[in-house]
Amino acid sequence: QVQLVESGGGLVQDGGSLRLSCAASGRSLSSYVMGWFRQAPGKEREFVAAIDRGGHSAYSTDSVKGRFTISRDNAKNTVYLQMNSMKPEDTAVYYCAAGGPAGSYYTSRRYDYWGQGTQVTVSS
DSSP states (O other): OOEEEEEOOEEEETTOOEEEEEEEESSOGGGSEEEEEEEOTTSOOEEEEEEOTTSSOEEEOGGGTTTEEEEEETTTTEEEEEEOSOOGGGOEEEEEEEEOSSSOTTSGGGEEEEOOOEEEEEEO
8 A cells, every 4th residue: 555645735826836745655656657637626637747667757748748847756755746837727636646557647547546635726
């Protein structure tokens, strides 16, 4: 079992930055692909970014390319999401997730463990 706890959310102005962290306990994160998802009010949960187990390859949805960066520090058992040039449409609850070696990075079905989420609000 892996327990995931997100932190770093909050209120930021249009164009601002935040860094989310996802700390794991229970097992080493190095065994897992890690992803970030988000869910805005009234919308389905959507993929934001993912990173492979070694941190060598990263993937992100088009709407955040060039603005958001996912990274990981397996020694600290932590994954990060650096968010720059934020926009009001980035407002959502952000979730980190851990998944096994098989499946698409982009779908929530791949991920077995989820955090409770952290609220991110971007004001215009």
